[in-house]
Amino acid sequence: MATHGQRQLLRLTLSYCPNGGSSSSFRSLLQSSPLIDFARAHPDLEIKTTVKPNHHPSLLGEYRTGWDKQIGCRGLNENDVLKKIAMLNNSSGRKITKIRGGHRTASCQGVWTPGLDLLNAKEFEIKEVVGS
Numbered sequence: 001m002a003t004h005g006q007r008q009l010l011r012l013t014l015s016y017c018p019n020g021g022s023s024s025s026f027r028s029l030l031q032s033s034p035l036i037d038f039a040r041a042h043p044d045l046e047i048k049t050t051v052k053p054n055h056h057p058s059l060l061g062e063y064r065t066g067w068d069k070q071i072g073c074r075g076l077n078e079n080d081v082l083k084k085i086a087m088l089n090n091s092s093g094r095k096i097t098k099i100r101g102g103h104r105t106a107s108c109q110g111v112w113t114p115g116l117d118l119l120n121a122k123e124f125e126i127k128e129v130v131g132s
Contacts, residue, residue, distance in 0.1 A: 011046045013060040022074045026057040063093025
């Protein structure tokens, strides 16, 4: 995601195990053309690979804001890993924060007042008596 014309993702690190079963699709992705095409489409993005024996594969995105996001890719196929890479590329890197305070809106029927229920009850009784 671009903010002020600058892409926020600076570095993408792909970590995988050289012989683990959960990294098999990850290893085949590293040699496939979709990842190479992604790297060519984003020349300003630094893509690194690290080998971590006996660890599950993961993606680490480092952003201009100083934040980073790590996503575990254990057991994902190549298309799912590409979707995770695209998600990291399209996010801003900001942490999700909870918005404080309630959301208040005015009612389309008007403001409720304590005496309003008594008035409505009396009108309802009168209408019923007149209607019978």
